[in-house]
Amino acid sequence: RTPQYPFLRHQSLQPVRKLPDALVIGVKKGGTRALLEFIRLHPDVRAAGSEIHFFDRHYPKGYHWYRKHMPPTLEGQITIEKTPSYFVIREVPQRVYEMNPAMKILVVVRDPVTRAISDYTQVVSKNTTIPKFEDLAFKNGSQFGLVDTTWIPIRIGVYVRHLERWLHYFPLKQIHFVSGERLIVDPAAEIANVQDFLGLKRVITEKHFYFNTTKGFHCLKKSEGHSSPHCLGKTKGRNHPPIDSAAIERLREFYRPFNVRFYQVTGINFGWP
Ligand code: A3P
Numbered sequence: 001r002t003p004q005y006p007f008l009r010h011q012s013l014q015p016v017r018k019l020p021d022a023l024v025i026g027v028k029k030g031g032t033r034a035l036l037e038f039i040r041l042h043p044d045v046r047a048a049g050s051e052i053h054f055f056d057r058h059y060p061k062g063y064h065w066y067r068k069h070m071p072p073t074l075e076g077q078i079t080i081e082k083t084p085s086y087f088v089i090r091e092v093p094q095r096v097y098e099m100n101p102a103m104k105i106l107v108v109v110r111d112p113v114t115r116a117i118s119d120y121t122q123v124v125s126k127n128t129t130i131p132k133f134e135d136l137a138f139k140n141g142s143q144f145g146l147v148d149t150t151w152i153p154i155r156i157g158v159y160v161r162h163l164e165r166w167l168h169y170f171p172l173k174q175i176h177f178v179s180g181e182r183l184i185v186d187p188a189a190e191i192a193n194v195q196d197f198l199g200l201k202r203v204i205t206e207k208h209f210y211f212n213t214t215k216g217f218h219c220l221k222k223s224e225g226h227s228s229p230h231c232l233g234k235t236k237g238r239n240h241p242p243i244d245s246a247a248i249e250r251l252r253e254f255y256r257p258f259n260v261r262f263y264q265v266t267g268i269n270f271g272w273p
Contacts, residue, residue: 015072019063020048020079022104022198023096025166026087028156029118030108031180033236036082038191041220042203046071047080055092056085063099078198088155088162097169104198105170110180111272112157112259113251117240119153125238134247144250157255160262167265177266187218 024032040047052058054066070079086092087107096103110118120133130136137154139146147154156162166175176197183190188206195202212219212231219231231237252273263269 013074015074017067017070017072018079019067019099020070020081020103021100022078022080022106023086024080024082024084024106024108025092026084026107026156026162027109027115027159028084028087029115029122030084030110031178031183032082032084032108033232034183034187035106035108035178035190035194036080037220037232038187038204038208039080039194039198041208042195042200044077044200044203045080045198046073046077047082051083051085052081053083053085054081055095056083056089059091059095078200087166090165093166093169101169103170103174105166105175106178106194106197107163107175108178108180108183109159109262109270111270112159112255113248113272114240115157115180116153116251117243118238119156121238121240122235123153124241125235133241133243137247137251144244144247147251147254154251154254158258160258160265163262163265172266177268179268179270181270184217 024036026032036047039045048070052066052069054061054069058065070081073079086096096105116137117133120136124130134144136151137148138144139148149155149158163175176194178190178194187209188204191204192202195204208221209218210221210229211217212229215231215237217231217237219229220226221229255272259270259272
């Protein structure tokens with residue numbers, strides 16, 4: 001039987017740039033780069049390499065601009081983009097919904113106290129003159145009493161507040177939560193769940209990872225596209241500065257009720273201290 005439109009069949013073999021099917025929306029310092037690098041090993045996944053910031057910074061440039069920043073895909077491959085600020089920017093959930101109400105959403109979450117320290121560590125690495133963590137996290141002179149909830153690294157960790165804004169637009173079943181802690185200790189198990197959520201065959205397994213004792217993290221064995229084993233870059237898995245234990249305890253107290261609500265809303269106990 002001669003196909004009626006052989007040229008169409010031919011066309012479907014050409015890679016095309018599509019708007020994303022799935023987004024990693026956060027959280028900043030949760031392990032978003034690790035998640036993206038691990039899931040993009042899958043042959044049915046193509047990911048934008050850098051953070052595109054379409055729904056926050058570049059939204060006025062339009063879908064055409066966004067599509068141009070997506071990787072070429074073959075039929076059947078899914079397109080993923082990660083920009084961790086999406087989770088916390090007010091306008092983003094509605095914009096995502098308007099583009100694609102079926103968008104699959106991924107969020108890596110991590111103990112908000114560790115996340116704040118990780119965020120601070122990143123800031124200090126770029127500007128060594130900023131005050132101590134303890135001086136920024138608490139209101140002036142309150143000696144670890146009043147948490148400064150206006151400081152962005154603190155605000156980001158109130159996950160339930162941000163999640164509630166997303167839930168105005170997307171049902172919970174369309175949002176997959178990855179434990180940042182488990183992603184560190186057992187990446188294959190977390191990636192198995194991510195593959196299930198995305199409707200992908202479980203291709204990425206423990207065989208793709210090895211534990212690098214020098215880095216103290218799991219790294220990737222050699223794979224297609226990488227002729228040698230490789231870890232994430234130096235900016236991932238940094239040493240954190242020592243923080244006063246009373247300050248940490250006070251922050252844990254501050255986050256506890258928000259964490260409990262977050263566990264209730266998601267139905268998952270992340271086990272943060
Ligand atoms: P730290 O550098 O504070 O340890 P993001 O990519 O969202 O910025 O998250 C960075 C965090 O990813 C790192 O924070 C690190 O703990 C975590 N991470 C998870 N798996 C990792 C891995 N295999 N290699 C390096 N960092 C990893």
